[in-house]
Amino acid sequence: MIDCGEGAQTQMQKFGLSMMSIGHVFISHNHGDHVFGLPGLIGTLDLLGRTAELHIHGPQQVGELLDFLLHTYYADIQYRVLFHPVDTRQHALIYEDRSITVHSIPLEHRVPSIGFLFREKPGLPHIRREMIDAFNIPVSQINNIKAGASWTTEDGTVIPHERLTTPPTPPRSFAYCSDTVYLPKLKDILAGVTLLYHEATYLHERALRAEQTRHTTGLQAATLARDAGVERLCVGHFSATIKDEDDLLREAQAVFPNTILAREGLVVSI
Amino acid sequence: MIDCGEGAQTQMQKFGLSMMSIGHVFISHNHGDHVFGLPGLIGTLDLLGRTAELHIHGPQQVGELLDFLLHTYYADIQYRVLFHPVDTRQHALIYEDRSITVHSIPLEHRVPSIGFLFREKPGLPHIRREMIDAFNIPVSQINNIKAGASWTTEDGTVIPHERLTTPPTPPRSFAYCSDTVYLPKLKDILAGVTLLYHEATYLHERALRAEQTRHTTGLQAATLARDAGVERLCVGHFSATIKDEDDLLREAQAVFPNTILAREGLVVSI
Numbered sequence: 031m032i033d034c035g036e037g038a039q040t041q042m043q044k045f046g047l048s049m050m051s052i053g054h055v056f057i058s059h060n061h062g063d064h065v066f067g068l069p070g071l072i073g074t075l076d077l078l079g080r081t082a083e084l085h086i087h088g089p090q091q092v093g094e095l096l097d098f099l100l101h102t103y104y105a106d107i108q109y110r111v112l113f114h115p116v117d118t119r120q121h122a123l124i125y126e127d128r129s130i131t132v133h134s135i136p137l138e139h140r141v142p143s144i145g146f147l148f149r150e151k152p153g154l155p156h157i158r159r160e161m162i163d164a165f166n167i168p169v170s171q172i173n174n175i176k177a178g179a180s181w182t183t184e185d186g187t188v189i190p191h192e193r194l195t196t197p198p199t200p201p202r203s204f205a206y207c208s209d210t211v212y213l214p215k216l217k218d219i220l221a222g223v224t225l226l227y228h229e230a231t232y233l234h235e236r237a238l239r240a241e242q243t244r245h246t247t248g249l250q251a252a253t254l255a256r257d258a259g260v261e262r263l264c265v266g267h268f269s270a271t272i273k274d275e276d277d278l279l280r281e282a283q284a285v286f287p288n289t290i291l292a293r294e295g296l297v298v299s300i
Numbered sequence: 301m302i303d304c305g306e307g308a309q310t311q312m313q314k315f316g317l318s319m320m321s322i323g324h325v326f327i328s329h330n331h332g333d334h335v336f337g338l339p340g341l342i343g344t345l346d347l348l349g350r351t352a353e354l355h356i357h358g359p360q361q362v363g364e365l366l367d368f369l370l371h372t373y374y375a376d377i378q379y380r381v382l383f384h385p386v387d388t389r390q391h392a393l394i395y396e397d398r399s400i401t402v403h404s405i406p407l408e409h410r411v412p413s414i415g416f417l418f419r420e421k422p423g424l425p426h427i428r429r430e431m432i433d434a435f436n437i438p439v440s441q442i443n444n445i446k447a448g449a450s451w452t453t454e455d456g457t458v459i460p461h462e463r464l465t466t467p468p469t470p471p472r473s474f475a476y477c478s479d480t481v482y483l484p485k486l487k488d489i490l491a492g493v494t495l496l497y498h499e500a501t502y503l504h505e506r507a508l509r510a511e512q513t514r515h516t517t518g519l520q521a522a523t524l525a526r527d528a529g530v531e532r533l534c535v536g537h538f539s540a541t542i543k544d545e546d547d548l549l550r551e552a553q554a555v556f557p558n559t560i561l562a563r564e565g566l567v568v569s570i
Contacts, residue, residue: 069339
C-alpha cells in the first residue's frame with residue numbers, strides 16, 4: 031500500500047480489496063491526506079484478527095504518529111506494527127523480496143517527503159518448447175538452460191543457450207512521486223519506468239503557487255515523464271481550484287501524450 | 301456534532317451537511333471509531349478558510365489527541381481549536397446558549413466515557429391572536445404578555461395572562477449514550493427525553509459479552525428507555541457479529557415498541 035489517507039479502509043472495502051493482504055505500507059510524508067487512514071486501518075486489522083507483522087516505511091515523522099497511536103490506542107493489539115524510517119535525502123534500496131525491489135526517491139515538499147520506485151527483478155528467459163523437443167532435451171535440464179546453460183547433443187554439437195530460449199519478459203516498474211515540487215533531476219532515477227504516478231496539483235498557469243507550496247504543475251509532471259522516457263504517466267493529487275481536470279490532462283498530454291488522470295478506483299494494468 | 305469517526309467529513313459531504321456550520325463537537329470517549337474523523341475535519345475546516353473558533357468537548361484523553369494533532373499537523377491553522385475537558389463522573393451542565401443546554405451523562409466503558417443530554421430551553425407561550433384582536437391590545441404589549449403579563453381593559457377589567465395565550469411548545473430533548481455498559485440508574489437523568497440514542501452493540505443472548513466489553517444489549521437499551529419513559533429510542537453501534545439487525549430491533553421493540561434502528565444518513569425529526 032502506498033500512502034493511506036482518511037477513509038482508505040472504506041475505499042478498500044468498496045473496491046473489494048483485502049486489507050489483510052497488506053504486508054508493507056509505504057508513506058511518502060507526514061501530511062494528513064497521506065496518513066490519516068493509518069489510525070483506523072491499524073485498529074481494523076486487529077479486529078479482523080491479524081497476527082502477521084505490519085511494516086510501515088516512511089519519513090521519521092511518520093514514526094512519531096505511529097508511536098502516538100500504538101501507545102494511546104493500540105497498546106493491546108495482537109500483531110506487531112514495525113516502523114522502518116526512510117532517509118528522505120537518499121535514493122537507496124529500502125525493501126527487497128524474491129520478486130521486487132523498492133528504492134526511495136528523494137522529493138522536496140514543505141515537510142520531508144519521499145517517493146518510491148518499485149521494480150520487478152529480471153525474470154529468467156523463456157524456454158523455446160520446439161527446440162527442447164527437436165533436440166530431445168530432458169526435462170531435468172530445463173532449469174539449467176533457463177539459468178544460462180547451453181546444450182551439447184550426443185554427437186558433441188553445442189547448441190547455444192540463445193537458440194534454446196527467448197529473452198525474459200522485461201521487468202516492470204512503477205514510480206510514485208507525491209508530494210513534491212518539480213525536480214527535473216529525477217529523470218535519471220525515473221528513466222524508462224513502466225508507469226510513473228506523479229502529483230500535478232496545479233495547472234501551469236499557477237506555476238508560482240506550485241513552487242511556493244512545493245507542488246508540481248501538469249506541464250512539469252509531463253516534462254519530467256518525457257525527459258525520463260517513462261512509458262506512461264498518471265497524474266493526480268489535484269487542487270480543488272482545478273474546475274475541470276481535463277484542462278490538466280490536456281496540458282500534460284501536450285508535452286507527454288501517454289498521460290492519464292488518476293481517479294477514484296482507477297486500475298492501471300502494467 | 302456528536303462523535304467524529306473516520307470519514308465523518310466524507311459522510312457530511314455525501315449527505316449535504318455543512319462542516320463550516322459546526323460550532324461544537326461533543327466526543328463521548330477516546331476510541332478510534334469515535335474520534336478518528338477529527339484529524340481530517342480540523343484540516344479541512346482550515347482549507348475551507350474557517351476563522352471561527354471550534355469547540356471540542358470530551359474526556360481529558362481526547363485533549364491528548366488534540367494536543368498531538370495541533371502540535372504535529374496544525375501549528376499553522378488560521379482558527380482556534382479549544383478543548384473543554386468533561387468530567388466523566390459528573391452529571392453537570394457543560395454548555396449553554398440562548399436556546400439550549402447540554403448536560404453530561406456519566407457512562408461506564410473500558411475507557412472514560414460520557415453521554416450528552418441536549419435540552420431546548422422552555423419557550424414563551426403563544427399569543428392567541430383572536431384575543432388580542434377582541435380586546436384591541438396594542439402590538440407593543442405583546443412581548444409583555446408573552447413574558448407573563450395580564451391585560452387591563454379601559455374599564456378596569458383584568459384579562460388574565462392565561463386567557464391571552466396558549467402554553468409554549470414543550471421543549472424537546474435528545475440524549476446520546478454510547479459507548480457504555482447498561483446503567484439502569486440513568487433512568488432518572490433520561491426521564492422523559494424526546495429521543496434517546498443508546499448503543500446496543502449486542503443481542504441479549506450475548507449479555508455476558510456485553511458486560512465484559514462494557515457494552516449494552518438491545519433488550520437492555522429498551523429496558524432503560526421504558527424505565528426512563530422516553531418518547532422514542534434509536535439504537536445503534538451494532539457489533540459486526542449481528543447478522544440481521546432486525547433481530548435486534550425485534551428484541552428491543554418487545555420491551556419498548558417505539559424503537560428504531562440507526563442507519564447511515566438517518567434523519568429523525570423531533
